[in-house]
Amino acid sequence: MLNSNLKLNPKIFNDGVEQVPIRKGFGEGLVLAGEENKNVVALCADLTESTQMHLFKDKFPERFIEIGVAEQNLVTVSSGMAAMGKIPFCSSYAMFSPGRNWEQIRTTIAYNNRSVKIAGSHAGISVGADGGTHQALEDIALMRVMPNMDVISPCDAIEAKKATVALAKTGKPAYLRLAREKTPIITTEETPYKIGKAEVYWVPDVGLAQVGIIVTGSLTYRAIVAAKELEAKGIKIKVMNLSSIAPIDMEAVVALAKETKAIVTVEEHQIRGGMGSAVAEVLSQNYPTPIEFIGIQNLFGQSGTPDELIEHYGIGVEGIKKAVEKVLKRKIS
Amino acid sequence: MSLLTDKKILELEKKANDIRQSIIEMLVEAKSGHTAGPLGMADIFTLFYFHILKHDPRNPFWEERDRLILSNGHICPVFYAAMAHSGYFPIEELKTLRKFGSRLQGHPHREYMPWLENSSGPLGAGLSQAVGMALADRMDKKDKDRFIYCFMSDGELDEGNSWEAIMLAGKNKLRNLIAVVDRNNIQIDGYTENVMPLEPLVEKWRAFNWHVIEVSGHDFKALNESVEEAQGIFEKPTVIIAHTIPGKGVKEFERDYKWHGIAPSKKQGEMALKELRE
Numbered sequence: 001m002l003n004s005n006l007k008l009n010p011k012i013f014n015d016g017v018e019q020v021p022i023r024k025g026f027g028e029g030l031v032l033a034g035e036e037n038k039n040v041v042a043l044c045a046d047l048t049e050s051t052q053m054h055l056f057k058d059k060f061p062e063r064f065i066e067i068g069v070a071e072q073n074l075v076t077v078s079s080g081m082a083a084m085g086k087i088p089f090c091s092s093y094a095m096f097s098p099g100r101n102w103e104q105i106r107t108t109i110a111y112n113n114r115s116v117k118i119a120g121s122h123a124g125i126s127v128g129a130d131g132g133t134h135q136a137l138e139d140i141a142l143m144r145v146m147p148n149m150d151v152i153s154p155c156d157a158i159e160a161k162k163a164t165v166a167l168a169k170t171g172k173p174a175y176l177r178l179a180r181e182k183t184p185i186i187t188t189e190e191t192p193y194k195i196g197k198a199e200v201y202w203v204p205d206v207g208l209a210q211v212g213i214i215v216t217g218s219l220t221y222r223a224i225v226a227a228k229e230l231e232a233k234g235i236k237i238k239v240m241n242l243s244s245i246a247p248i249d250m251e252a253v254v255a256l257a258k259e260t261k262a263i264v265t266v267e268e269h270q271i272r273g274g275m276g277s278a279v280a281e282v283l284s285q286n287y288p289t290p291i292e293f294i295g296i297q298n299l300f301g302q303s304g305t306p307d308e309l310i311e312h313y314g315i316g317v318e319g320i321k322k323a324v325e326k327v328l329k330r331k332i333s
Numbered sequence: 334m335s336l337l338t339d340k341k342i343l344e345l346e347k348k349a350n351d352i353r354q355s356i357i358e359m360l361v362e363a364k365s366g367h368t369a370g371p372l373g374m375a376d377i378f379t380l381f382y383f384h385i386l387k388h389d390p391r392n393p394f395w396e397e398r399d400r401l402i403l404s405n406g407h408i409c410p411v412f413y414a415a416m417a418h419s420g421y422f423p424i425e426e427l428k429t430l431r432k433f434g435s436r437l438q439g440h441p442h443r444e445y446m447p448w449l450e451n452s453s454g455p456l457g458a459g460l461s462q463a464v465g466m467a468l469a470d471r472m473d474k475k476d477k478d479r480f481i482y483c484f485m486s487d488g489e490l491d492e493g494n495s496w497e498a499i500m501l502a503g504k505n506k507l508r509n510l511i512a513v514v515d516r517n518n519i520q521i522d523g524y525t526e527n528v529m530p531l532e533p534l535v536e537k538w539r540a541f542n543w544h545v546i547e548v549s550g551h552d553f554k555a556l557n558e559s560v561e562e563a564q565g566i567f568e569k570p571t572v573i574i575a576h577t578i579p580g581k582g583v584k585e586f587e588r589d590y591k592w593h594g595i596a597p598s599k600k601q602g603e604m605a606l607k608e609l610r611e
Contacts, residue, residue: 062472079465083469104458
């Protein structure tokens with residue numbers, strides 16, 4: 001059942017569950033952050049509406065900078081603005097930022113330790129019809145290896161809004177991963193949110209869980225649906241939303257492994273180097289636990305609807321359920 | 334910025350010579366690093382640190398200071414020497430360049446020297462940081478109070494990122510942004526016009542809506558006038574293309590691209606110091 005302590009969306013399993021793109025939550029959060037602090041500024045590389053930055057631009061036109069299609073300039077100009085006390089949020093598609101401008105981010109933002117927030121929209125396979133060139137499946141890996149860099153991948157639009165407001169206050173570099181497609185609303189305004197804190201969204205009705213699913217980003221809803229269906233078959237699951245990939249909530253990850261002794265990680269990203277790898281790094285050193293990884297298996301994407309692609313690459317509800325059954329068999333008692 | 338008198342020019346010439354000697358001593362001690370660029374830029378750094386810049390070595394975080402972005406971090410021996418000679422840290426510390434635990438990293442790093450405006454080394458990213466600073470100052474209506482200077486190399490104009498920055502500065506008419514290009518015509522693989530021709534360089538910058546000044550990088554009076562001219566340009570950013578002699582001050586090192594990325598041996602260092610002290 002949904003963790004009743006977290007005030008999650010009670011209508012999550014209704015047919016007409018509200019669906020909002022995660023990127024929209026970023027756009028709304030940026031306006032809130034801008035209202036709270038006049039030093040918040042926004043920069044965009046010719047994708048102002050796609051990244052939902054137009055909401056900020058309309059409200060604070062004097063604090064918005066149009067960079068043009070120049071992602072290297074996008075992040076380096078942001079670094080310069082941060083050096084003068086601004087809190088720049090810069091946005092493009094994840095494939096181009098951090099995809100194209102990684103070294104500039106490393107040197108002028110992370111190495112310089114400047115408080116720049118890089119919002120990468122249209123991350124993951126669910127970009128859909130645009131095809132493989134536009135489906136960033138490597139961005140978590142690129143950013144989580146970088147010292148000083150926080151990496152946040154919200155599960156829905158409301159969490160994206162809260163994350164955006166919170167990131168404006170950290171005083172350090174961050175990457176915010178956003179998805180294009182509409183995603184069911186999982187959380188509510190009252191659901192607690194803190195950078196670096198993982199929350200368990202789904203818990204067994206009674207007793208301990210047999211498998212822990214750790215999920216990040218837009219697949220969180222599918223992970224919860226999978227857990228619900230598995231529960232109907234008598235398998236007890238906990239689903240943890242690991243939206244904060246860096247810093248990672250080691251305590252919560254280890255606690256989940258200790259309870260379940262079997263973990264499935266779920267992400268819309270290459271298995272190599274992604275969130276699952278981050279979980280494996282934590283567990284192998286603290287509490288070695290069998291893990292099944294749901295993600296893209298060293299492949300590029302292609303055109304299709306988001307649902308078709310999620311099914312094709314085996315990262316949907318059925319794929320998650322199979323991984324749970326598989327890891328149950330590998331469980332060390 | 335006070336008047337640049339003949340007496341002051343003589344002082345600057347002496348200071349630039351001291352800085353060149355420090356550069357040689359640092360590089361010999363470090364046994365690696367770049368020689369040609371730092372020697373070639375010694376006059377420009379001297380003019381800025383001892384005459385042009387609004388700064389306070391005893392209070393390096395002074396909010397109203399001018400900002401100096403060094404884009405091509407590999408010429409940091411001259412940057413460090415200018416800072417030491419103007420009082421940011423003891424001159425003796427220059428000998429720690431490139432050594433373990435030193436504040437004087439092989440390429441500048443803010444974590445080790447927190448008053449630096451930026452870390453640098455990878456080329457082509459300094460000007461865009463300076464553009465960001467100038468944009469922030471304009472937003473805050475401080476663009477009449479101070480200048481944002483960016484020292485950059487000619488070789489790094491091969492980088493696309495440089496031209497992205499040049500385009501954005503032109504678009505935004507950043508009047509308090511002044512770039513100084515070290516036009517020394519060399520880069521690691523050879524002469525710039527062989528590796529990747531930059532000419533016609535003046536016309537290129539002009540086409541991107543910059544005010545362009547060409548000047549000798551070793552003539553204090555002319556350099557000073559070019560900065561004064563740049564400060565008076567109200568509707569555009571300005572680039573000063575400073576023609577410098579790589580390795581300037583040591584005949585054996587001058588104009589030879591082979592000295593771009595190597596340090597003098599002890600013997601070569603002694604020879605260079607002797608020439609500089611004459």
